[in-house]
Amino acid sequence: MKKNNSIGEILRKRREEKGLLLRQVAALLDVDTAILSKIERGERKAKKEQIVQLAKILELNQEDLIIQFLSERILYEIQDEELGEKALKVAEQKIKKNNTKQIKD
Amino acid sequence: MKKNNSIGEILRKRREEKGLLLRQVAALLDVDTAILSKIERGERKAKKEQIVQLAKILELNQEDLIIQFLSERILYEIQDEELGEKALKVAEQKIKKNNTKQIKD
DNA sequence: ATTAACTTGACAATATTTGTCAATTATAGC
DNA sequence: GCTATAATTGACAAATATTGTCAAGTTAAT
Numbered sequence: 703m704k705k706n707n708s709i710g711e712i713l714r715k716r717r718e719e720k721g722l723l724l725r726q727v728a729a730l731l732d733v734d735t736a737i738l739s740k741i742e743r744g745e746r747k748a749k750k751e752q753i754v755q756l757a758k759i760l761e762l763n764q765e766d767l768i769i770q771f772l773s774e775r776i777l778y779e780i781q782d783e784e785l786g787e788k789a790l791k792v793a794e795q796k797i798k799k800n801n802t803k804q805i806k807d
Numbered sequence: 808m809k810k811n812n813s814i815g816e817i818l819r820k821r822r823e824e825k826g827l828l829l830r831q832v833a834a835l836l837d838v839d840t841a842i843l844s845k846i847e848r849g850e851r852k853a854k855k856e857q858i859v860q861l862a863k864i865l866e867l868n869q870e871d872l873i874i875q876f877l878s879e880r881i882l883y884e885i886q887d888e889e890l891g892e893k894a895l896k897v898a899e900q901k902i903k904k905n906n907t908k909q910i911k912d
Numbered sequence: 913a914t915t916a917a918c919t920t921g922a923c924a925a926t927a928t929t930t931g932t933c934a935a936t937t938a939t940a941g942c
Numbered sequence: 943g944c945t946a947t948a949a950t951t952g953a954c955a956a957a958t959a960t961t962g963t964c965a966a967g968t969t970a971a972t
Binding site: 707765768769770771772773775776777779780783785786787788789790791792793794796797801 | 812870873874875876877878880881882884885888890891892893894895896897898899901902906
Binding site: 841 | 961964
């Protein structure tokens with residue numbers, strides 16, 4: 703019951719499924735293979751634009767990939783923060799509060 | 808029934824309660840008053856270190872202030888992102904999953 | 913109108929992120 | 943063993959974002 707946890711694993715798995723080389727995908731992305739290699743192994747973060755492109759290149763669901771991407775970005779922000787989980791919950795509450803406010807508009 | 812929504816409002820309210828000037832607090836923080844002014848009005852983000860110092864200077868609950876600070880940082884990351892709320896939820900799930908994993912350690 | 917507190921915006925300094933490149937390691941086929 | 947190709951690594955450079963300073967401009971009270 704293995705799961706794709708990180709966006710990097712998702713990307714690598716799909717790239718290999720499609721039989722593409724780092725070099726090939728990197729060329730389409732317009733970066734050096736070194737970067738894509740690092741993204742796939744989680745050593746570097748991708749830019750959102752690159753995630754969008756990768757979804758297209760690898761024929762992955764774009765929304766799912768972006769959600770994955772954003773969630774990693776969020777987690778990165780609160781890494782090593784003891785109060786991170788509480789902050790996440792507060793952030794959610796704030797979003798919800800704003801949503802209900804939108805009724806006015 | 809007014810609420811303190813932003814960290815800036817909290818800081819300003821408390822500073823005024825204590826009868827302190829921007830200049831005075833800024834000096835303790837070791838930045839120009841311009842920065843503190845901007846932080847209080849939400850035009851700039853504070854650094855975490857500054858939040859910690861401000862909690863001390865203004866005698867505010869440090870944990871609460873940090874939670875507030877982190878939640879704003881999180882929200883900043885997903886601003887303008889349609890999928891932000893979903894990403895937040897995914898981020899929470901991931902944290903929880905990691906928490907239960909910790910049992911092994 | 914003078915003064916003190918605060919605000920604003922242009923710019924500089926710093927820090928972080930993103931990228932390139934060359935050298936190295938890994939892997940597969942002779 | 944060699945040789946080829948793919949991928950990884952790390953040092954460095956370029957680009958971007960953040961944080962800060964400063965001086966000029968408001969605002970508000972006297």
